[in-house]
Amino acid sequence: MSHPSEHYDTISIGSGEAGKYICWTRSSAGKKTATIEEKWYGGSCPNIACLPSKNIIYSADVLHTSQKYASTGLLKASPAGIDMGLVRERKRDMVKGLMDMHEGVYEKSGAEMVHGHGKLVGPKTVEVDLKDGGKRIMTADNIVICTGSRARIDDVPGLKEAKPLTHVEFLELDELPTHLIILGGGYSGLEFAQAIRRFGAAVTVVERNSKILKAEDEDVSTALVDILKEEGVTFSTSVSVTKVVGTSGQSVTLIGKQNGQAFEVTGSHLLVAGGRVPNTENCGLGVAGVELTSSGHVKVDEYLRTSVPGIFAVGDCAGSPHFTHVAFDDFRIVRDYLNDNSSPRSTVNRQLPYTLYTDPELAHVGLSESAAQKAGIQYRLAKLPMAAFLRTRTMDATTGFAKALVSAADDAILGFTALGPRAGELLPVVQLAMSVGLPYMSLSGLIITHPTMSEGLVSLFGAIPPKT
Known part of the structure; x- marks a missing residue:
């Protein structure tokens, strides 16, 4: 006892x-x-x-920004390489x-x-x-x-023996990989891909599905992948890895099939980012x-x-x-x-916002277009380029866009997505309106400080088409 x-x-x-x-x-x-x-x-x-x-x-962002402005003469270039x-x-x-x-x-x-x-x-x-x-x-x-x-490590022959990095070991790296292979094109995989690429490593993302960020709308996934490609990240989709040879940290090769054709890629390090x-x-x-x-x-x-x-x-x-x-x-x-609360919280219908911390950030709450279409939910859509969020012009960060879904039947906000700088900071005001059932006009009618990122919400929700 x-x-x-x-x-x-x-x-x-x-x-x-x-x-x-x-x-x-x-x-x-x-x-x-x-x-x-x-x-x-x-x-x-x-x-x-x-x-x-x-x-x-953030360390990668600092390096990327310093290099970006060094080329303009605004900042003096620092010695090459990253410690x-x-x-x-x-x-x-x-x-x-x-x-x-x-x-x-x-x-x-x-x-x-x-x-x-x-x-x-x-x-x-x-x-x-x-x-x-x-x-x-x-x-x-x-x-x-x-x-x-x-981190999940699949039973692919040679994968566990290759001693791949998970996020735990990745965050303890004290050397820059010459070529990092990332197995998995999900959220953490993309964050790490951009960061390590900005430090100067070659990066290849290998994904089993035909699309990166498979749960996102096509325009969102395509736009973010294009941004990372422009920075030098390589993507290989529709890959079925059948064998792994070598050891991460020395030399490691992934062997498999890609759309029915032989596939092979060799790198110095392997990071597994394929689920939990x-x-x-x-x-x-x-x-x-x-x-x-x-x-x-x-x-x-x-x-x-x-x-x-x-x-x-x-x-x-x-x-x-x-x-x-x-x-x-x-x-x-x-x-x-x-605490015997008379009206306790529960997991039923709770909001699930999220932010992907790439540069630019990807922020989302509520229904996506693809989810609404799959569920047969009628909606009205407004979509604006990030350049319409005028603060982005002061930051040389106009790449991306934002979009909002509003119910076709009433004026309820169904979903919001933004791909842009500090996009995650835009979520709370939209979430609050959604959580208390305010119509989208509650946002389009706000007086919001100029120039802030949130000011763009006035323009975005002001662009919702009228009910038909």
Whole structure:
């Protein structure tokens, strides 16, 4: 039987976004909580994902901008080459600052951090293999599964043996690849492709589908691919890789078929960016009776409850869209449920905005044109070149466009997409209008400061065709 001091109100297995916020919040409210973390203090976002990757991308942006204006004479050209060690050190300094911040929040909230591997040994009991040795048995009224996900490495002959980079190793590179092959033309693959190309490496993106960013509208995907091609990124689509030879970091070759023809590409490094796998093994989920889906995610309802009362699952491992901001909303859903909120949040019909941090950025919320067409939803469309967002002219950044979908039946905003500088910053005002059901005229009628990027929203929504 567990010692009384080892009983908690809430335990989170994993310290990712949702789990840590649940523990911080309940501890600050006087509840006894603990977070069990095996490796990444604070989860993947501040350590090996969102923030570190954007740090690297920003370094690439700084280099690209300096080189761009050096050619105009506005800035003096700097010596050729990039010191990847300094790029990595800048990223590490940021991560250290984030870890210091996390330690401060844990201390202030009173939530306990336990270093080790936690697994369920019963519906209310967690066994921890402590990092410094020994075991610990902990019980709780509420247990949160927050174990995240990892990069998927397919069972292609020779792929695992090639020791490819995932985003974890990529962010720790201290040398510039001469030729980086990226297996996967999704969102993170494109961010890394542009950044490492701007540092000076040759880059080839290999994608199994016929289209890069397969979920995006054709005009969006084409425009972004054209921008990256102009910077020197090479794309090979419709490729089925059947064999990998060599070792990443030395020489590695991908062999396969492309539209029925032989395909082969050789590079110095290989980065796998082809999807994610939930970390649901070795957590004792089966022992506790927690059900999984066919994809290996924890099965949850709209309140993120698992099949076992008192056990919740949040973030990537629960199949939530792989964004930190969605995991933060997962926290709010569990928080409201545990607080017996009379109208708790849920995952039903929640907004799922996202931003791709290429240059220019790609930002989206709501329905895309292709999704609306597939669902048979009638809409009115406005589309403007990014040059109509006048701030872009001051930034020499007029490439791209924005478009908005409005219901054909009424004036509700259905969706918004922007490919342009700082496009992600345009989302909140559109999201707010959508979330409270305001008509599109609420945006076209605003007085917005000139010249800001948001000013372009007045022109965009002012261009919506009238109802027929």
